[in-house]
Amino acid sequence: MNKMVKVLVTDDSLFMRKIISDFLNAHPQISVVATAKNGQEALEKINEFSPDVVTLDVEMPVLDGLSTLENIMTHNPLPVIMLSSTTESGAVNTIKAMELGAIDFIPKPSGSISLDLYKVKEELIEKVLLASTVIPPKKNSQKTERTKSENSKKYLKVFNGKVDNTIIGIGTSTGGPRALQEILCSLPKQTVAPIFIVQHMPPHFTKSLANRLNSVSEITVVEAVHGQKVEKGTAYIAPGGLHMEVAEQFGDLTIQLSETEPFKGHRPSVNKLFYSLSLLRNYKKIAVVMTGMGTDGTDGILQLKKNDESTVIIAESEESSVIFGMPKAAIQTGKVDEIVHLQHVTNTILKYI
Structure with a gap:
């Protein structure tokens, strides 16, 4: 029997947290164990719920997605999937997230609050399941950038x-x-x-x-x-x-x-x-x-x-x-x-x- 994949969904939009959670929970092998409205709350809930995979919005108040990702990879490495807008700044931040250690990303079809997120539902499920099989890097294994x-x-x-x-x-x-x-x-x-x-x-x-x-x-x-x-x-x-x-x-x-x-x-x-x-x-x-x-x-x-x-x-x-x-x-x-x-x-x- 396949192991249930525990997921923490992080997004500053209540609507997005709800729809992402509903999509993932609909799969028999995935369970959303918690949600968080910003990066700081996500870090707290990682310690509380020990998820197998974390989804992170790039743009969030209190603690943004990149800062949260860097903290995760430094102190408690986990497979992370970023959700990003397709704007120029969103694309730049997504590339930075890949450098920091995110496993993959999913572009939101129409901005921060995507009413048409269903378009990437299957991709989201596939990437969460895939991420759950990845062994995250060891703590502090990120190389410092050289000239x-x-x-x-x-x-x-x-x-x-x-x-x-x-x-x-x-x-x-x-x-x-x-x-x-x-x-x-x-x-x-x-x-x-x-x-x-x-x-x-x-x-x-x-x-x-x-x-x-x-x-x-x-x-x-x-x-x-x-x-x-x-x-x-x-x-x-x-x-x-x-x-x-x-x-x-x-x-x-x-x-x-x-x-x-x-x-x-x-x-x-x-x-x-x-x-x-x-x-x-x-x-x-x-x-x-x-x-x-x-x-x-x-x-x-x-x-x-x-x-x-x-x-x-x-x-x-x-x-x-x-x-x-x-x-x-x-x-x-x-x-x-x-x-x-x-x-x-x-x-x-x-x-x-």
Whole structure:
């Protein structure tokens, strides 16, 4: 028999607390054991009710969601899911929450008080159940932020500095923002390969993710734009809600974005990106699959290896993955060349450039 998942719902709106609780309680495996109207009350009720999962509104009085999250991760680590508005400030704060240790987030469809929250009901239930399976980080395990040069200095010794035609594709989902920060902040500015990233994330949030990663990385990180020419040493993040493919035109690589149907439930799709990379000739390819739920990227890996057996496939290990779904599916293809802890992904990439 499956264990009942105990949830603490935190939101400054009585209406939102009620509707979120009703949605979750309707699932036979979930029980909302308490609600809180602000972060301070949430911290008190965590001690009282010992929930398995906490949902946190980002914007709250007394103690806001980010401050509450930081307190939880420092003193009593728990799986936390953020509920965020889709405004620019909401997106920025959500990216900060991912850095602080939140497992995932759900955008409120129409602002702080969303009368149409039913649109994300199934997603909310799925993510709460998923979060309950995640082992939270140990107390005080959050790394202090280092300068860009400190992050990348130790990797220069394995970087040969040669200019070649290497291209890198990265696919990730749940837990991806923190994993991407670990990798991109560690790449030295001398990195010559362009990097193409699919992070499962809705529209509006990928721009904030790109801006944040660009501010803490030595390489340039941008949200991809349709038709733009690819530059070496730049990381391109697929915009939420759009597929990203890479094509060669007149000797240059260009970004191709589209709103075609989701591929196996995803848009952007890691598979679509990897398929497009598999068609490029005279390029050395490195494909990386990191933390996330599901199997996105698996078909693309098979196509990459089919078209060029020398393509290097790297999968994040179970030990460091927040969710081991995507890396596990990649490994099961039998085409993965390296299975490494997140802390060693950068070294492994640079070894093959």
